[in-house]
Amino acid sequence: MRFKFRGNKHKLLNITIIFSGLVLVLFQTLFPFEFIFSDRFFGLNQIVLGWGKSSVEDIVLNVFLFIPLGFGLTGYLMQKKDAGGLAIFGLIFLLSSGISYAIEILQMYQPARYPSLFDVFSNCAGGLLGYFLYRWSLLSYIAFSLFFSILMQWQTDLSNWDETFPLLIGNELTADRPWEGYVSELYIANRKISKEELNFFFSGKAPNNIFGDSLLAEYQLSGKGSYHDKTGQLPELVWVGQPGDFKDKGIFLGPHNWLKSLEPSEFLARRIMETSEFTVIAMVASNKAIQTGPARIISLSSDPGQRNFTLGQDENNLIFRLRTPFTGVNGSPDAIVQDIFSTTDPRKVAISYNGAVLRIYADSVDNSHIFEF
16 A cells, blocks of 8 residues: 655644654653763764664664654655655655764763764664655554554563572672662662652651552661561671671661672562562762762672662762663663762662653652653
8 A cells, every 4th residue: 555645734744743753863862851061062073973882672773763754754855846756765864864963962962872873874774764664655654653662662671680680789799899888778669659659758758658568678777787678578688798887877888898688689570570660769878979880889780781770879970770671781871860979968769660761869759850761
């Protein structure tokens, strides 16, 4: 079946598809629109892209991302009587590659993004595929759109979590990502937390009274012994090195004293994979404004390159990495919240994920940061 848009209504539809395609591209490539610009805004080193690294999943998603834009542009341009197929093909090529290249340059100023020429080529291929889909049939475009939606949903679940990772506080299992600071409480549940429930937490109500049966772990960290999960579902946390001192901020963790679960947290990973949702709540206080690595505060991982999730500190920023089919075993790119650890004051941190959107809160519901996968 071959389908051509004709008339003002179809022209409006094409414009709508172009606009929605641009919105999709911008939100998927530049969200949350947090840029860090250097003193020299655009120099030669800012406009020359390297190849970077792209997985097969990244390339496929980048192709599909530009299909609506190429499809809508083709429909709009074909209504002009003097527009030939070859001219439209060339214009789609130039527009797709130009928009993609501009986005990649802007990504240089986003710490969580990794610009690459691979992305430009795959985006351009998506725009051209949109051209061919329009010339072929509307039905093919609808089929591709549905397939893309299903693919995107699958890419953001937590089905690829590893059940063999231990729960770690204050370091990586390989002992080469130490964090220096205090932790007093840790709660983990296998569902997202609502704003109403967060208000209870930030007002002083204990999370164990909020989550009910969804609460998978509750650790109260005080004293110098090992620490048992009060829900009785996860293994106890034991010290690696000498036990840290306990103060009003919690137990002290550093390069020579940190915590790991006595056994892998299999139950935790399995229950979270069932829902593809979770909430992590912790009371933490950094002892140093500048720490790098990122330094591991709380991590469900086996080494610096493999994790289910990691809450860390890089310089004075909060870093969160989450493993999904889209982000891979390393959970990259990072979700970054700036200046959370610019002081040594205790912070109430809540991190919630519902299968597509990651929300990070610090000390109040109003201080929230949203990251879409």
